[in-house]
Amino acid sequence: MSLRFYNTMTRSLEEFKPIKPDEVRMYTCGPTVYAPAHVGNYRAYMFEDILRRYLIYKGYRVTQVMNLTDIDDKTIRDSNAKGITLNEHTQPIKDMFFEDIDRLNIQRAEYYPAATEHIGEMVAMVEKLLERGHAYRSGDSIYYKISSFPNYGSLSHMKIEDLMAGARIDSDEYEKETASDFALWKGWTEKDGAVFWETSLGKGRPGWHIECSAMSMKYLGEQFDIHTGGVDNIFPHHENEIAQSEGVTGDKFVNYWLHNAHLILDSKKMAKSEGNFITVKELTEQGHDPLAIRFVLLSTHYRQQLNFTMDGLGAAKAAITRLRDFKSNVESASGSGDGIAVNEAIEKAVRGFEEGLDNDLNISPSVAAVFDFVRDINSIIADNGLSASEKESVLENLKKFDSVLGVIFVDESGLDAEIEEMIQKRLNARKNKDFQTADEIRDALLSKGIILEDTPTGTKWKRKIS
RNA sequence: GGCGGCUUAGCCAAGUGGUAAGGCGGAGGUCUGCAAAACCUCUAUUCUCCGGUUCGAAUCCGGAAGCCGCCUCCA
Incomplete structure (x- = not known):
């Protein structure tokens, strides 16, 4: 089209x-x-x-x-x-x-x-x-x-x-x-x-x-x-x-x-003259991730009035968290995969993504296509994992979608040595089945905005989107 | 007074004649030391209301109600 x-x-x-x-x-x-x-x-x-x-x-x-x-x-x-x-x-x-x-x-x-x-x-x-x-x-x-x-x-x-x-x-x-x-x-x-x-x-x-x-x-x-x-x-x-x-x-x-x-x-x-406005800086200083604001602003068709609410901002955080978790799932996937299903999922996603945006930048169906893609691929990962080449093409397409959305692939600075050390300590505690210490460390990191996930391939961490 | 837009689930939001996408939230299950993530299942018999056209309407037509924007230095 x-x-x-x-x-x-x-x-x-x-x-x-x-x-x-x-x-x-x-x-x-x-x-x-x-x-x-x-x-x-x-x-x-x-x-x-x-x-x-x-x-x-x-x-x-x-x-x-x-x-x-x-x-x-x-x-x-x-x-x-x-x-x-x-x-x-x-x-x-x-x-x-x-x-x-x-x-x-x-x-x-x-x-x-x-x-x-x-x-x-x-x-x-x-x-x-x-x-x-x-x-x-x-x-x-x-x-x-x-x-x-x-x-x-x-x-x-x-x-x-x-x-x-x-x-x-x-x-x-x-x-x-x-x-x-x-x-x-x-x-x-x-x-x-x-x-x-x-x-x-x-x-x-x-x-x-x-x-x-x-x-x-x-x-x-x-x-x-x-x-x-x-x-x-x-x-x-x-x-x-x-x-x-x-x-x-x-x-x-x-x-x-x-x-x-x-x-x-x-x-x-929202207008300066009405006095009912809030700035990006203010929201950021309140601890809201600016990319969640980005998602709120982009996820409704541009010719549609958009009602800005804190609920909406919260939903946006959850949505981009899911997208980033997906990226990380794909990156750590391994296995034999299922070439046909992966290719079909990619084709379907690309078609849906472009159909929406081609139609006067109607982005809602495009975002829906990305979320369908997330479920399709996650489901394949849960069953068969992904082969190396599948991984590559899934990530390549995700990157392409994100070249428009701009909320998934972001620079995340590395961990401080101190946090790195805590993760290592927790791994040792878990090995010794000292779960109380392990949970304490996990809670401590969470309070610093770091979320830990124990997966079959090891412990992963990510930054919490606030 | 003129011009334009909107009303779809608890919230956000697609869908412009063929029987309601997607996200958030919620419920249950699988997995897990517990979590998280992920997966599976469920979550609108109905689209502001009233008429009409049609085999068939959220979609088209007429009317009503509510909301919003522009009408001379606002994105």
Whole structure:
């Protein structure tokens, strides 16, 4: 089966055909670094990670760009409130973002352009939009003239005249011809403080939407394959990006628009503005394994709202524990095996895994296929064990599944000498049938997060997933 | 007011016309010094509700209820 995506633009499932046959270029909406990202934000980055990993799994060469929005009303507001420079405010938040990305085992994109480093590109775009009659100057600011772009609203499928009049339109100090026009360049005002650029457009700063048009086209070209983000970005952000980009090139901007649904906490969208959020760092500091968070975020289809609960996190821990135990079972298996059954199990698993993800990254059936695989192979191991070559192909396939899931094969640091010594002591005690001492040692190790398992092939240990 | 989505077991979650995947949790059994892991068996006669279409509906149509999101700087 071929890969299909639900395209927000057409509101239908479409077969994915990249512009260049073996290469995918995609722009994935990144964080606004005014405050640390929360788990809900990472739902988007996790979806983008699964997308990226599955494209690579399918054999595509991927060029991914993720923006870092380090200039907007909030970054200015917060840095001025603290009396520090914009960069002093945003840099630590950028650092935290990358720490979280690593914790969650999210693969790095090829480019992480920051808005403040692309002012020149943005200015050039705005100039072109002025030339082409899509923009106008009003006071010290420049606005996009929506009425000049007939396709406006095609992504969100909304008509401008249907928007609730006055719903949330700023009563700001800028003068716009019509309320729905949006700022490309904002002339400096006092509350911007030291944040401004002197450019051919005047003294000021870019509007929010222009950065994504400028940076995506710089790194990916005037037309590229995939653009992603949260559903909240469909309107106005992505709608405006299309207007800006196509206003400049006169050509189609993006072929596939993919949007993820929100994470829900206490039956509300997790959001900084609602105050109902929790960060990856906080959960990690509470002792939760970040890969359990990863599993929670990835195991529900990206277009489905996901309710974040501690129960769910607990279930995720148990699930990845089972997957890792399986890996360890396979690694220590021996025996004659049953070539046919193993191959059949692998084929079935690969088919199920790919069928799900091919279908608009519908990951639930794919995860189910992996768990079926676990039971099938465990059952074979229990009956006949595995031959050396079977072991190898089972592990190879598991690794392949995990190249998308990213929760099974993780670096585990070795044991301290002290723990090693305790395991040895316990082995001796067991040999002498001193089970009381043996159990005491096992309990002591458990309290350090080390689980021991006595198996026919010897004592194994693993780290407890908390 | 406009646009969109959701409602399947104790919890999470697949399934878009052919008789309910998978995970977690729970119950029983095998194995084990005891555990753990693993394996085996069981755990939704039914899909929010009410009508309709059909030989057949969780799936299609109509209606109702509840929940959520977007509607100008939110992932």
